[in-house]
Amino acid sequence: MTTGARAMQVLPQAGHPRNPGMTLDLDWVAAVQANTSAIERRAATLPGRRSVKKDHQAAWLCKAISLIDLTTLSGDDTTGRVQRLCAKARAPVRADLLDRLGMTGLTVGAVCVYHEMVGPAVRALEGSGIPVAAVSTGFPAGLSPFHLRIAEIGESVAAGAQEIDIVISRRHVLTGNWQALYDEMAEMRAACGAAHVKAILATGELGTLRNVARASLVCMMAGADFIKTSTGKEGVNATLPVSLTMIRAIRDYEARTGFRVGYKPAGGISKAKDALVYLSLMRDELGLPWCQPDLFRFGASSLLGDIERQLEHHVSGNYSAGNRHPMG
Numbered sequence: 001m002t003t004g005a006r007a008m009q010v011l012p013q014a015g016h017p018r019n020p021g022m023t024l025d026l027d028w029v030a031a032v033q034a035n036t037s038a039i040e041r042r043a044a045t046l047p048g049r050r051s052v053k054k055d056h057q058a059a060w061l062c063k064a065i066s067l068i069d070l071t072t073l074s075g076d077d078t079t080g081r082v083q084r085l086c087a088k089a090r091a092p093v094r095a096d097l098l099d100r101l102g103m104t105g106l107t108v109g110a111v112c113v114y115h116e117m118v119g120p121a122v123r124a125l126e127g128s129g130i131p132v133a134a135v136s137t138g139f140p141a142g143l144s145p146f147h148l149r150i151a152e153i154g155e156s157v158a159a160g161a162q163e164i165d166i167v168i169s170r171r172h173v174l175t176g177n178w179q180a181l182y183d184e185m186a187e188m189r190a191a192c193g194a195a196h197v198k199a200i201l202a203t204g205e206l207g208t209l210r211n212v213a214r215a216s217l218v219c220m221m222a223g224a225d226f227i228k229t230s231t232g233k234e235g236v237n238a239t240l241p242v243s244l245t246m247i248r249a250i251r252d253y254e255a256r257t258g259f260r261v262g263y264k265p266a267g268g269i270s271k272a273k274d275a276l277v278y279l280s281l282m283r284d285e286l287g288l289p290w291c292q293p294d295l296f297r298f299g300a301s302s303l304l305g306d307i308e309r310q311l312e313h314h315v316s317g318n319y320s321a322g323n324r325h326p327m328g
């Protein structure tokens with residue numbers, strides 16, 4: 001069986017056709033604006049609007065777990081750490097807690113690693129149905145020679161990665177070179193083959209929300225399956241104003257083309273209450289289809305531990321120490 005065929009079988013079944021992309025429409029790109037003060041005002045109201053409580057809250061927290069790309073992206077990653085992370089991905093919540101919640105079969109959405117760790121992660125997750133996502137294309141800066149960035153995608157797919165998180169060249173956005181961004185993204189998408197591609201915009205380095213909106217649109221036009229905020233390594237990572245901007249770009253793209261693109265906020269999302277805010281934002285702006293793993297992921301290394309802690313509080317009334325919920 002080829003890697004591509006295996007990827008098609010294992011990926012969560014999408015209830016929608018994959019975004020094929022379209023010809024670059026520079027008039028549409030130029031027409032895109034972002035009203036920063038209105039977006040910031042709306043974003044500021046979101047944390048206060050969270051209303052799910054008790055059993056509903058526990059159910060939404062379990063939903064959030066199923067949407068996590070459980071991530072380790074450290075220079076000191078080892079096979080052992082990745083194996084422990086994969087064990088956590090298979091069984092993200094202690095069995096006694098799950099029993100008391102009446103939940104079975106809960107896993108995270110994917111495990112996200114550097115290329116060198118793709119093989120160990122694929123082996124550790126065998127039979128689980130959990131895909132491995134590889135960060136690629138000279139992550140996090142994306143400044144290695146272009147042919148090497150393309151080759152890196154091919155190697156990660158050959159090693160068994162079913163999802164590829166690429167980084168865009170920020171300079172193409174900062175100089176308004178939309179053709180270059182489109183061409184780069186289209187070539188990366190082609191290199192991914194059957195593996196799904198998440199385009200990391202590194203929004204903390206794009207200067208303005210208008211640039212974020214335009215870069216989102218160009219990446220979707222070039223065939224991105226997901227758009228993702230950040231590598232987790234920028235000074236500013238996922239924020240609510242950036243999320244509103246990207247989510248509305250996804251909504252406009254679907255309205256104009258009929259194709260659904262997924263969203264992945266990443267970097268600095270570490271609290272259960274933040275996860276609930278993101279989910280209510282997705283539900284309000286895009287609807288329930290965007291609360292499923294084929295259209296939404298959290299890129300997070302430590303969110304799961306806090307969610308597990310909150311679930312323990314839900315069933316026992318007590319908070320345990322964070323170190324009782326180790327990740328790797």
Ligand SMILES: O=C[C@H](O)COP(=O)(O)O
Nearest residue numbers: 232266267268299300301
């Ligand atoms: O893509 C995922 C991010 O690198 C994770 O960031 P985090 O460690 O701040 O959760």
